[in-house]
Amino acid sequence: MPTVLIVDDDDNQRLLYREELTMEGYDIIEASNGPDAIDLVAAQGVDCVVLDIAMPGMDGVEVMHRLHDHDRTLPIVLHSAYPVYKDDYMTWTADAYVVKSSDLSELKTRVARAIEAPGAAPPTP
């Protein structure tokens, strides 16, 4: 079972994503901040990271770059309430950029795709 790392500072949102993604059949691990997320990835194999951007301390974009410094092929789905980062060149290297919503179907689709074809170019929006 693929392992998905959920990184988000909001406890309730982590719980929500854990519930939903578990129903998709993934093993879930969680981190509530950037440094913890980096440690977890270094410690064990992770097949996909669902990464919140707006976090206190290290934000999601920086976490992504650090993770990619170690492993270019690691699939990362950026997950944010802000739509504006979509056009930020710093986020191009993400596999997907999903805007947070009550409807999680897009998140699930993107995670599935990212796992199937790791390192593939992000689909054009």
Next chain:
Amino acid sequence: MEPDGTTPVEVNIVSGEMHQQSGFCERALVALPVRLILLDADLRIVLANPAYCVPRGVTREDVEGRHIDELFPASLLDGAGLRDALRATIQSGESVQWSGYRYRTDDHDERTINVCLSRFFDDGDRPLLLLTLEDVTERHRQLYERSLLQQIAQAMLGMLQLPRLLHAILTGMTAGGAVGLGFNRAFLMLLGDDDILRTEMAVGPSDPGEALQIWSEVSGNHTSIDDFLADYDALGATGESRFLTRCGELEIPLGEPDMLPGSVLFDGRTAHVIEADKDPRVPEFFSTCLEATEFIVAPLIVKDRRIGIAYADNFISRHPISESDKQLFTSLANHAALAIDRAAVFEEAQTRAQELEEAYRQLEAAQEQTLRAESLATIGEMTAIVAHEIRNPLSTIGGFANLMLRQADDRLKVQRNARIIFDEVMRLEAIVNGLLTFTRPGQPRFRWCRPQDLLSETLEMIENKLDVGDVEIEMTCPEQLPQIFVDIGQVRQVLDNLCRNALDAMAGNGRLTIEGSPGDGGRVVISVSDTGAGISPEDLERIFDTFFTTKETGLGLGLALSQKIAQDHGAELNVESEEGVGTKFSLIFPTDYDELLSRGIVEVRRTPTSPDGE
């Protein structure tokens, strides 16, 4: 008659003393410039001196024995009451002196005289009247003219608006009845920047009938120049007449220095034209337009500046223009030039003032626009942040609701999800409430207030409402602090927020100090200090940002709101902090009225300028 025109004084008329000095007396009588007449009780001439006889081309013999009625005009004898005075003096012997008496000669000439009358007796004890008459017409006229000029100049003095001033000048030139110079018609031309003379205003009836009508209407009610000027339309300056129409059309370029009317501006002297059609200085169009044979034109010049020209004539009455008329007119023109120049300067000053006012108004409008734009930008920022803050809870609520649909059979999960939804909704409500505090339900109510009172209240609030733990509370404030102009409710809100933050930072141990102190330029500083954990430099930068919080349960609106309140008061909210030592927040209020005014905190006329006014 002696060769030098004297007549030997007859011995039997004069007293003995005079007889002895008859040579002297003769000479005195001749030399006397005043008219001297001796009359008997029947008012017949006994003696008349050469000063009386010679100008009349008569001899002593011609007049001796004649009755005074035959020689003196009725206006003097009856109108002025000379006859009664003579009779009274003959009876009572009381001497009489009149000065400045006016009468009209048979030629309709107005004269002013001084009269002395006394009685004495001849050696036959018959009463005789000694009458002297001194003609002071000339002297009086000069005095009168000077006073007239002064009155007109005085009337012009206060006039800074050109139309009224021109009207005053023309009134001075045309008013009769000893109020003005009495010319029939007059007009003023002013020189434009293009060196063209243009008629600005004219006064004058077209014919004697109209003149008579105007003057009879006017002279009844007006006895001084001020009366005339009060009645702006009295002289028909704004009415219709051929003269007005004609000279209103005149536009004369300042061309040849020899041709009237412009020539007076070259030689600076009044021109008196006696026969217009024969005078080479008069251009044909000018004499055709005005039709007058005799007229005068005076320059209006101030230092070297040519202002214009003044024209006057006696077209209706055909009264010749005398030398003194001309001099008076010139004097009036000089005064007029000064007054017109002054009015022009005033008008320019007014225009300039209006321009400045307009520029200021535009500046104010621009400033308002900038402020509005800034606040819109802030609203935009805020909205983005708010939208983000709301979106998170919303997506959580939606997500769990969605999950609930699929976990409907798992009671525990349903409960857990419902609980989470409820918590997130609470969070949203708190956000909305926090946002609403940014909007003021009513207008802020600013009042002057003593900082000491504010701090005492805050101290009370801390002790009553807040959880102080073991924190030591200290309050210091000098008595002499100036009052501050604030919305008390809002300032209390800020102090409440600052105190809570301070207590949170100290977690039950330390010292909280609220302090009032004087600042620069009369400002008042109110500060809240704690000995808590302090704020890191990175956080310090963002501490006033909306939704920034280091607390787990904080919304991050308190300091942002406090800063906004400070701004609305024209005040500053500053922070100093050292990690591990403590933090100090300072509110700095201005008290200078002008500064408050310039920041829009107070409005002129609605606010007392000091705490004691109201």
